[in-house]
Amino acid sequence: MNIINIEHITKIYKVGLEEVHALRDVSLRIDKNEYVAIMGPSGSGKSTLMNMLGCLDTPTSGKYEFKGVSVSEMTDNELAKIRNKEIGFVFQTFNLLARSDAVHNVELPLIYAGIPTAERRERAIQALIDVGLKDRLHHKPNELSGGQRQRVAIARALVTNPSIILADEPTGNLDSKTGEEIMGLFHEIHEKGNTIILVTHEEYIAEHAARIVRLKDGLIESDERVERRYIPKIKTTVAQ
Amino acid sequence: MRIILFEFKEGMMIALRAIASNKIRAMLTMLGIFIGVTVVVTMSTAIKGIDNSFQQGISSLGSDVLYIDKWAWFSNVEWWKMRNRRNITMDEFEKFKNLAKLPVAVAPVINTVQTVKYQERRVENVFINGSNADYVKTTNFSFSEGRFYSEIESSGSRQVAVIGSEIAKKLFPNISALDKTIKIGGENFRIVGVLAEQGSFILGPWNPDNQIYVPIGTIFKNFASNRWRSITINVRAAGPAMVEETKAEAEGIMRKVRGLSYDQENDFSINQQEGLQENYNSVVGVIQIAGLFITGLSLFVGAIGIMNIMFVSVKERTKEIGLRKAIGAKRRTILAQFLLESSVICLVGGLAGLIAAVILSMLINQFIPTSIQIGSVILGIGISLITGIVSGIAPAYTAAKMDPVEALRYE
Ligand SMILES: Nc1ncnc2c1ncn2[C@@H]1O[C@H](COP(=O)(O)OP(=O)(O)O)[C@@H](O)[C@H]1O
Ligand SMILES: [Mg+2]
Numbered sequence: 001m002n003i004i005n006i007e008h009i010t011k012i013y014k015v016g017l018e019e020v021h022a023l024r025d026v027s028l029r030i031d032k033n034e035y036v037a038i039m040g041p042s043g044s045g046k047s048t049l050m051n052m053l054g055c056l057d058t059p060t061s062g063k064y065e066f067k068g069v070s071v072s073e074m075t076d077n078e079l080a081k082i083r084n085k086e087i088g089f090v091f092q093t094f095n096l097l098a099r100s101d102a103v104h105n106v107e108l109p110l111i112y113a114g115i116p117t118a119e120r121r122e123r124a125i126q127a128l129i130d131v132g133l134k135d136r137l138h139h140k141p142n143e144l145s146g147g148q149r150q151r152v153a154i155a156r157a158l159v160t161n162p163s164i165i166l167a168d169e170p171t172g173n174l175d176s177k178t179g180e181e182i183m184g185l186f187h188e189i190h191e192k193g194n195t196i197i198l199v200t201h202e203e204y205i206a207e208h209a210a211r212i213v214r215l216k217d218g219l220i221e222s223d224e225r226v227e228r229r230y231i232p233k234i235k236t237t238v239a240q
Numbered sequence: 241m242r243i244i245l246f247e248f249k250e251g252m253m254i255a256l257r258a259i260a261s262n263k264i265r266a267m268l269t270m271l272g273i274f275i276g277v278t279v280v281v282t283m284s285t286a287i288k289g290i291d292n293s294f295q296q297g298i299s300s301l302g303s304d305v306l307y308i309d310k311w312a313w314f315s316n317v318e319w320w321k322m323r324n325r326r327n328i329t330m331d332e333f334e335k336f337k338n339l340a341k342l343p344v345a346v347a348p349v350i351n352t353v354q355t356v357k358y359q360e361r362r363v364e365n366v367f368i369n370g371s372n373a374d375y376v377k378t379t380n381f382s383f384s385e386g387r388f389y390s391e392i393e394s395s396g397s398r399q400v401a402v403i404g405s406e407i408a409k410k411l412f413p414n415i416s417a418l419d420k421t422i423k424i425g426g427e428n429f430r431i432v433g434v435l436a437e438q439g440s441f442i443l444g445p446w447n448p449d450n451q452i453y454v455p456i457g458t459i460f461k462n463f464a465s466n467r468w469r470s471i472t473i474n475v476r477a478a479g480p481a482m483v484e485e486t487k488a489e490a491e492g493i494m495r496k497v498r499g500l501s502y503d504q505e506n507d508f509s510i511n512q513q514e515g516l517q518e519n520y521n522s523v524v525g526v527i528q529i530a531g532l533f534i535t536g537l538s539l540f541v542g543a544i545g546i547m548n549i550m551f552v553s554v555k556e557r558t559k560e561i562g563l564r565k566a567i568g569a570k571r572r573t574i575l576a577q578f579l580l581e582s583s584v585i586c587l588v589g590g591l592a593g594l595i596a597a598v599i600l601s602m603l604i605n606q607f608i609p610t611s612i613q614i615g616s617v618i619l620g621i622g623i624s625l626i627t628g629i630v631s632g633i634a635p636a637y638t639a640a641k642m643d644p645v646e647a648l649r650y651e
Binding site for chain 1: 243246247250257261559560562563564565566567568569570571573643644645648
C-alpha cells in the first residue's frame with residue numbers, strides 16, 4: 001500500500017506581479033519502507049515538494065492523498081495533527097531549541113501529541129539512546145557537535161513513530177565524514193522498516209537510497225530504482 | 241477538559257522556559273506593570289487610611305460648632321486683609337457671651353506650643369489649649385480618668401490641666417496620670433483629667449489626643465506673649481438644625497460688639513467643620529484623579545512595552561514557531577504559549593508590585609493607621625492579568641497565524 005500518492009501537483013508562488021512555478025506537474029507514489037532520494041539543482045523545487053509531502057504546505061492544484069486520505073481538504077488543525085503523528089522532519093539547519101537540552105528537544109512533538117510527562121521523557125531518552133546519544137541527554141545544542149545535533153533532530157523525528165521521515169538536505173551543514181555517519185544512521189532506520197524521503201544534491205549521498213527522483217524546473221526528470229551503494233555497518237550507538 | 245488542562249500546563253511550562261531564558265528582558269518588561277500596581281494599591285490603601293482618620297477626626301470636632309476667628313479657614317479673602325483685621329480679645333468674648341442667646345456653649349480659645357515634662361519624660365511641641373469650663377461642651381470629649389477643669393478653676397486661673405490620651409501614654413506609660421504634677425513650659429500644672437482616645441490622626445498636633453487643656457487665664461499668666469494674640473470663640477449651636485440661625489446671630493453680635501457700621505464688611509470669620517469636609521473632599525478628589533492618571537499612564541506605557549517586547553520576541557523566534565508548527569503545534573497552542581508568556585510576565589510584575597505596596601503600606605501605617613484592602617489586592621492582580629492578555633493578544637495572534645514554511649525559511 002502506498003503512503004504517499006500525489007497526482008499532477010503544481011505550486012505557484014506569487015512574488016509581486018510575477019508568478020514562480022516551483023512545481024509544474026509532479027506525480028509520485030511512495031510505498032511503505034521505501035528509501036527515496038530527491039535530487040536536482042538548486043531552485044528545482046525539491047524543498048517545495050518536501051513541504052508539500054510533509055503537509056506543511058498545500059498545492060496550488062493537484063491531488064495529494066496521504067494514506068488514502070485527501071490532504072487538500074484538511075483544516076489547519078488536521079494538518080498539524082498529521083504532521084505530529086505521521087511525519088518526522090529532519091532539517092538541514094537542525095532547528096533545535098537553543099536553550100533546551102537534548103531530552104526536551106526530542107520530547108517536544110510528544111508534548112503536542114498530548115503524551116503525559118513521564119512517558120514522553122522515557123520515550124525521548126530511548127530515542128536518544130537509539131541514535132547513539134546516551135551520554136548527551138542533558139546537553140544543550142551549543143554543547144554538541146553538528147553531527148550530534150543532527151542526531152538529536154533525527155531522534156526528535158523518530159520519537160513519535162511516524163509513517164515517513166522527511167529529511168531536507170540533512171547532511172548539508174555537515175562535513176563529509178559526519179555526513180556519512182548520519183547516512184549510516186538513516187540506513188539503520190530504514191532497515192528497521194521506516195520510510196525515508198531524503199533531499200540532497202550530492203550523488204554520493206543519494207547513492208544510499210534505493211530510488212532516486214530527479215527534479216528540474218519543477219518537473220520530474222527521472223524516477224528510477226538504483227543499485228544501493230555498499231554501506232559499512234556503523235554501530236551508531238558507539239560512533240560519535 | 242483534561243486536554244485543556246494539559247495544554248494549559250504545557251503552555252505554561254513553555255512560557256516559563258521562555259521567560260527564564262531571558263530574565264533581564266522579562267524584568268524590564270515587568271517594570272511598567274510593577275509601578276502601576278504599586279501605585280494603585282498603595283494609593284487606595286493610603287486614601288482609605290486618610291479617609292478613616294479624617295472622618296474620625298472631623299466627628300470629634302462636632303458638626304454643630306462654629307469657630308469665630310480672625311482667620312478664615314477657607315475663603316477667597318486676601319491674606320493681607322485678614323492679617324490687618326483686629327484681634328479678637330477676651331473682652332469681646334465676654335460681651336459676645338452676654339449677648340448670645342442661641343448657643344448652648346461659648347468658649348474662648350487660645351493655643352500655645354510648649355514642652356511638657358514629667359520627671360525624666362518629656363514631650364516637645366505640645367499644643368496647649370487654653371479655654372474655660374464651657375469648652376468641653378463645644379467638643380465630644382469623653383474621659384478615661386478624672387474630669388474637665390471646673391468653672392471655679394478656670395475663672396480662678398488655677399494651674400490645672402486635662403491631657404490627651406497620647407500625652408498620657410508618653411508621660412505616664414505605666415501609672416495613672418491623675419493628680420500628678422507636670423511641667424508645661426516650666427510651670428507646674430496638676431492633672432485633673434485624662435481624655436479617652438479620640439483617634440483623629442489626620443489632625444496631627446490638632447488631634448485632641450496630642451493636646452493639653454488648661455484654663456485660658458493660665459496661658460496669659462504664664463506665657464505672657466499670648467496676651468496680644470487673637471483668640472478664637474467656639475460656639476456650639478443647639479444641634480445641627482440650629483447652626484444657620486446661631487451663625488446669623490453670632491455674626492450680628494460680633495458686628496455689634498465691634499461697632500461695625502452697615503457698609504463695613506466683617507473683620508472676622510465664622511468657620512465650620514463643613515468647610516473642612518468640602519475642602520477635604522476636593523483634595524482627596526484631586527489626589528484620586530492624579531493617582532488614577534499616574535496608574536493609567538504607567539499601565540498604558542507598561543502594556544505598550546510588553547506588546548513591543550512580545551512582538552520582538554515573536555519575530556526573534558519565528559524559526560522556533562515554524563519548527564513547533566512543523567512538529568505538530570496547532571494555532572491555538574502557539575497562541576496560548578505567547579499569551580501565557582505575557583500574562584505570566586505581567587502577573588509576576590503585578591505580584592512584585594503588590595509586595596512593594598505591602599511594604600509601602602507598612603511605612604504609611606507609621607503615620608496613618610491603615611492596611612491593604614483585599615479589594616485592592618484583587619484589583620492589582622486583575623489589572624496585571626488583563627494587561628498581560630490585552631498586550632499579548634496581538635503578538636500571540638501574529639505568531640499563531642504564521643505560515644510554517646515561511647517561518648522555517650526565516651533567517
Ligand atoms: N515562499 C516562496 N515565495 C516565492 N518563491 C518561492 C518560495 N519558496 C520557493 N520559491 C521559489 O520556488 C522555486 C523552488 O524553490 P525550492 O523548492 O526551495 O528549491 P530547492 O529546494 O530545490 O532549492 C525557487 O525558484 C524559489 O525561488
Ligand atoms: Mg531546498
